Amino acid sequence: MPADDMMQSLLKAAESAGDGLPPVEKWNPEHCGTMDLVIRRDGSWWHEGRRITRDRLVKLFARILRKDDDGVHYLVTPVEKQAVTVETAPFVAVRVDRAAENGEPVLVFTTNVGDVVAAGPDHPIRVETDPETGEPEPFILIRGRLEALINRPAFYELVENADIREERGRKTLFVRSKGVDFKLGEAE
Numbered sequence: 001m002p003a004d005d006m007m008q009s010l011l012k013a014a015e016s017a018g019d020g021l022p023p024v025e026k027w028n029p030e031h032c033g034t035m036d037l038v039i040r041r042d043g044s045w046w047h048e049g050r051r052i053t054r055d056r057l058v059k060l061f062a063r064i065l066r067k068d069d070d071g072v073h074y075l076v077t078p079v080e081k082q083a084v085t086v087e088t089a090p091f092v093a094v095r096v097d098r099a100a101e102n103g104e105p106v107l108v109f110t111t112n113v114g115d116v117v118a119a120g121p122d123h124p125i126r127v128e129t130d131p132e133t134g135e136p137e138p139f140i141l142i143r144g145r146l147e148a149l150i151n152r153p154a155f156y157e158l159v160e161n162a163d164i165r166e167e168r169g170r171k172t173l174f175v176r177s178k179g180v181d182f183k184l185g186e187a188e
Contacts, residue, residue, distance in 0.1 A: 024066045024076045025144055035075060035082040037061075041149065043092035043112040062113040065090055067145035091115065091148035093140055096157055107158070107177040109140050111148045117141075120178025125150070125158075127184055136185050159184060 038046045045052040045061065052058055065084075067073050073086045095110040099118075107119040117123040119140055127138045138150040138158070150158070162173040164187050171187040 021063055021143070024064055027076050027078050027081075029076065029079050029081045031074075032080045032082055035084050037075070037082075037084040039073070039084065039086045039090050041088040043094075043149075059113050062090070062115075065146060073146075088137075089139060089147045089149040091142055091146065093148040093150040093154055096150070096154040098161065101178070104179055105176050107175060109148065109150070109154070111142060115142050115148070117143075118178055119175075119182065120180050124180070125175070125177075125182040125184075129185060138184070155184075 036048045040046060045058045052061075061075060064075050064077060065073060066076055067086075067090075073084050073090060075082045075084055091111040091113055093109040094112050097108045097110075099106045099108055107125075108116060109119065109123075110116050117140065119125050123141050125138065125140050127136050129136055136155070138155045139147040140150060142148050158175050159173060162175050162184055164171050165174055166172070167183075173184040173187050174181045175184060176182070
């Protein structure tokens with residue numbers, strides 16, 4: 001597949017992100033308890049202390065996951081709602097591709113569970129900085145209130161292609177996607 005065709009395919013996948021997902025935001029069952037399920041920082045899913053190794057099962061659970069106003073992540077069906085533990089973010093953005101749409105740059109992210117989203121107004125990038133270590137922790141909004149932690153290689157690629165601008169007397173890194181500028185942090 002030629003590179004331009006591949007980029008158009010990625011953009012199309014990002015535009016249709018969320019198509020075919022169950023309407024978990026509309027389901028309002030009673031809270032039924034807490035499930036012994038942990039989504040670790042590295043994107044692995046663990047049930048009762050054992051890693052879930054079946055990708056199809058993880059992807060199924062990812063489809064019925066939501067984060068409510070209370071900040072808790074839940075697996076939700078029309079009749080049941082189980083709280084789960086998320087260490088950092090439920091997903092990991094494992095890849096970023098650069099494309100263009102109407103002359104504007106577009107950053108297309110792919111997650112460990114196969115979600116594809118284009119950073120922009122509906123899918124903002126945010127970076128938190130650890131106050132003690134100064135280490136950046138970058139995220140992108142995937143759907144609802146669910147974010148993906150941007151993995152180190154993808155973040156380094158963003159930094160490598162970032163623009164440096166002056167902001168309040170400091171050199172700052174920015175990336176642009178779908179007409180929105182996202183601040184990555186200070187340049188050293």
